[in-house]
Each structure stands twice: as structure tokens, then as C-alpha cells.
Amino acid sequence: MHLRLSDQELATLVEMVSLAANVSSWNQKEEARDQVAAFESLESKILEKAGHSGFGDWIEFDEETQRFRVKQEVEEKLFYHECYDEFRNESFWDELAVRLSDRDLARAIGFEAWERLTEEQRRARTGAWEKRYWEEFSKRGVERLAVISPPSEG
Incomplete structure (x- = not known):
């Protein structure tokens, strides 16, 4: 060819x-x-x-x-470098919001009930959490994000 x-x-x-x-x-x-x-x-x-x-x-x-x-x-x-950086940036924030929302849903309904849900069912139930996280991250990035270790880990 x-x-x-x-x-x-x-x-x-x-x-x-x-x-x-x-x-x-x-x-x-x-x-x-x-x-x-x-x-x-x-x-x-x-x-x-x-x-x-x-x-x-x-x-x-x-x-x-x-x-x-x-x-x-x-x-x-080059344009592709900009696209690549933008893709990585957006993927990070999207994945972070989805994972935190999933964690919140699992805490709210219990892990066993969460496991029985399909991905589509999870997304349908986490919309408000995802929106809240997106708003937070859009305004402040990770500024107010913190990891809290259990007392046994010091």
C-alpha cells in the first residue's frame, strides 16, 4: 500500500x-x-x-x-502533546470523582449490596456525589483532600 x-x-x-x-x-x-x-x-x-x-x-x-x-x-x-496532557488531567479528575463516589455509595448501602450493582446502576446512584466532587476539584483541586490514617497506623 x-x-x-x-x-x-x-x-x-x-x-x-x-x-x-x-x-x-x-x-x-x-x-x-x-x-x-x-x-x-x-x-x-x-x-x-x-x-x-x-x-x-x-x-x-x-x-x-x-x-x-x-x-x-x-x-x-505539538498539538498531540497538549491532547495527551489534557487527557491525563481529565482522566485523573474523572476517575478520582468516580472512585470517591463509589466509596461513598458502598459506605451508604454496604459493600455487599454495592458489589451486586452493575457499573450502570452504580453510576445512576452516584450522580450527586460525582457532581459534588467535580465542583470541589474544579474550585480547589486537591487542596482540601486528605488521607486519614486509622489510629492503629499512627
Whole structure:
């Protein structure tokens, strides 16, 4: 298969495969190892070709990983880096609000009853808690978030 891409399309492709490889690298499950490696291998292949097609100032070879990558100083200025950071940030706050809401629901109805609920049933019952947490985190971040250790742990 042959693709003819404009310089702008190639730049977008470089960003897309780099974003996909970065996101996939967070998957630490043993069964995902081969697929993560496939993403990284395709990224390296596309970056190598891009480096020979006018994007040499964007691309470098990483001796440690034995793969091509976007240079860090270039990456920090690209749209995909912004997308990646935003994804990680939003995922953090979303997951924190969901987990704290689940904890509150389990405390309210008991862990055994909570375990019997489907994910959809849990989300239907935790909406008010999630909203409260989102409002708190939007205003104050983790400023008022605290971990309280049991007395036995000092």
C-alpha cells in the first residue's frame, strides 16, 4: 500500500501515531504487551519514514529503546502533546470523582449490596456525589483532600 500525503497530513499522522503510542504505553497488563509493542513499532516505522521525508528536525533515534521518536523539544510544542496532557488531567479528575463516589455509595448501602450493582446502576446512584466532587476539584483541586490514617497506623 502506498499513501501520498501532503506535508501537513504527514505532520498530523506523526502526531496521531505518537499520541496513540503514548496512550497505549500506559496499559501495563501482561496480555497487552504485544499490542503495545505493535503500536510502538508502527510509530517508529512512520517516524523513520517521516524523518526521511522532510521531518528530520522533528525526529531522533533513541538508542535506549532502539526506536525513532519525536524530539522532546518538538513534542512539547505539538498539538498531540497538549491532547495527551489534557487527557491525563481529565482522566485523573474523572476517575478520582468516580472512585470517591463509589466509596461513598458502598459506605451508604454496604459493600455487599454495592458489589451486586452493575457499573450502570452504580453510576445512576452516584450522580450527586460525582457532581459534588467535580465542583470541589474544579474550585480547589486537591487542596482540601486528605488521607486519614486509622489510629492503629499512627
